[in-house]
Amino acid sequence: MQSWFYDLADYSETLLTAGEEITLSLAAEKTGFSRISAGKVRQAGSIEQRMVEVALRSSGRESRMNLMLSGNMESDRAPIRQAIDRLSATLKTIPEDPHLPPLPDSGSGEVRSEGRLPRKSELIESLAGEISGADSCGIAMTGVIFRGVATSNAVRRWYESPLTVIDGSMHLCESPGASKWGWAGVDWHRDEVLTRRGRAEQTLELLSRPLDTPEAGEYRTWLEPAALRDLFGPLLWNGAFSARAIEKGSSPFAPLFSGSALDSRVHISERPLAVGAPDFGAHGFILPKEIPLIASGKGVERLTSPRTAMEFQLDTNGASGAETPSALAIQAGEMDPATACERVGDGLWLSHVHYCNMAARDGARVTGVTRWIALRVRDGKPVAPVGTVRIDDSVIRLLGEGLLELGSEVETIPDNHTYGSRHPRGAALPGILVEGLRVVA
């Protein structure tokens, strides 16, 4: 894959005319997947794809074209040539772009991980089969993910990593309870997968008890790392740490960069290496090992793409155009997650918050609903699952005056979304204990 991509880049450069510069960005994968419904295979198969973005620039203008290519130079020369011809023609019709950033400085680098991938039968068996009183569902995906960037000013960056992700759940047949589990790794470990699966099965007894659904009100709550990730989701896609969104005032976290603060124990950063993400962006800019976004509760740096840097006269930190983190990392605190129920006393324990959306920018208010392992805690013990209740609260409050403790263990959570392609990104977060989580009807 790498030699094909670099050959493609070399060939592209031979097609340029005077004054033209080019960037090729690759997102490719060789994936196998098995989708399981009630312990049986709904769909299973392989996907092999190679998408290359060709960005041509000249005279302060840029135009881009994404090409799905075959991986065979003989076949791929023609579409590349046609794309460059077309982009070159487009550049003559569009106005100069005053915010077009320069290409990244020349340089090369390579991140290459190695590990064993499961066989087809192992992939199927990770989720298939019968469970007493419950259905096993989910998707198991495996294969190698590739990212590459090559520019006409001698940038050559390469990322290649195997990744297997098991994203599973168990659904009780006689009641609505369901347990969620997963495993992700570069190197396949069947025993670890079986251990996780067994642990999820053990939670089913608790989830099968009669519901103890809380009334609307405020509850002391332990939010697992995945629940915290869920609450952050809509804030990130609404530009929480985006330099542009903060400049425009549309970021829900804009107040944190102009005087307001979270609890001083909150430290948030973008840390690609924490989740095995590439150390370069889609256009070849190197990402720092860590970008501190919130330090001691206060806004520090922002995710600043090269374009935003040009527009607002800032320094870029190589962020993507969307200015969303590829690896949101929150520093651990001191509370042992094993003591979560004890510390909650009377309240809730939530593994996830489903289908979150931003209800209002003011306060970074997010709404979502309970799903998966949502437990009523009484006298310091988990006593029953809760039914579906709606959470509607301000994340700035939850990480500010509402924050009691940060968990002492950070969990690495892969990004399981596969819209268009698999994505080597994720989050590394602790759980949090909060006072007064707002439950509405």
Place this chain on the structure above:
Amino acid sequence: MTPHEIQELLGRIAPRGTWCSLRWVETHSENLTVRDEMLLPPSSTSDRGAMITVVTGEGQGIAATSDLSVGGLYQAARVALDWAQAVSDRGVVDFSKAPRPMKSGNWSHPVTQSWDEASPADLVDRLKSICQSMGGDERIVQRVVSLARSKTETTLVTTDGVTIQQSHDRLIPWMQALASDGSDVQSKSNGGRSDAQLGGLEILDQIGFDQMGSSLREDAIETLLAPVCPNGVMDAVIGPAQMVLQVHESIGHALELDRILGDERNYAGTSFVKDSDLGSLRWGPEILDVVIDPGVEGEVCSTGFDDEGLEAEKVSLIDKGLLVRGIGGSLSAQRMENPDAAMAVTRACSWNRPPIDRMANLNVEPGETPMTDLIGGIEKGIWLDVNSSWSIDDRRWKFQFGVEDARLIEDGELTTRVKDAGYRSTTIPFWNSLDAVGDRETWQVRGTPNCGKGEPNQMVFVGHAMPACRFRGLEVFGREG
């Protein structure tokens, strides 16, 4: 490559003794975005690939590849065969008995002003002009106007000799004005991403795209200055753009057969609807008629066939308030032991994902109440339109939605604009609070490019043609409500 050539190709690569299909998809997309009167780098996409499905014994396997050479497809067919053998008798069904495409055909739709014949420079000038019309007030801190086009050519061939070719050319016009006074920020858009249509650039004139900029600016500033929506239980008229989201989330997803069957339990969720509810559950009052209609001109999922080759026709889902059918294709209907209930809704987002049950054109049929009477029939209530926030549980029962556009209704008249309005309810009680359906004058053909579902994940277009509707006793709230 012609459908005949693709059919011949399948004959060369299909493993002996198996049943195979090959779905060849080519999508060409364009995107132009003007932000604050400056053109962002134009982008386009040329996406080509094929998915091969192989059935051997009881098992089915698939392989998707962007290598469309004979060698690449031959190799993919062997990979699909390996998967079919690995699945063997562990599938959700005996795939050798799964329904297969029966009828060949072609389908396309009229395009009056093709994107291919337009001058890119003229399109940019047009977008800049709209963007300019959104400005002129320092409280407007960001203006974005974009135009996207997605043209997909799909050819499905099988080793039974079936050949289906279809073409869909879609346009997604979008604009947004962001208003800020330094402390509060409000945004306004043209329908909250629900303006996707099937057709060419003629759509821009049909929806009055060039004229929307100035009214969006005024609406954004008016909303910025507006009081926060009051909390309370009140009657509401929901406009067509918000009805898109309301019906999509609380009818469409709830009725998908693959959710009812449990296939989506691990990701998108399940449904409160049970198999036994089909034909017996009263979803709403008799004025509620909900259909899947593949024949609405300009609606974004009008089509001739689905991606598993079933011919499309109009079907009723909710007939005079009674739930009669779920949304599912041939395989799901067979698994529900009601094969006659299949409809042409098994779709894939592209060549690299397998088809699953999706909403297509999911529409509420127009009623008889004019807009003046919808509003006029409320003494104290609210107008809610254009989605800004959406959240619903995984069974599609309990929901909370927010809107960009809200105005109080007092003594049968629209009065004060309010901001940060939201409402919450539960699905069946909500739909049974419906007491008037707007007439054809209120009915708008709309569509969204962003419906996500499936594992691996798939984002597809969904069409929704909606009237305005009136609901009684809705829990409405503003900020912190």
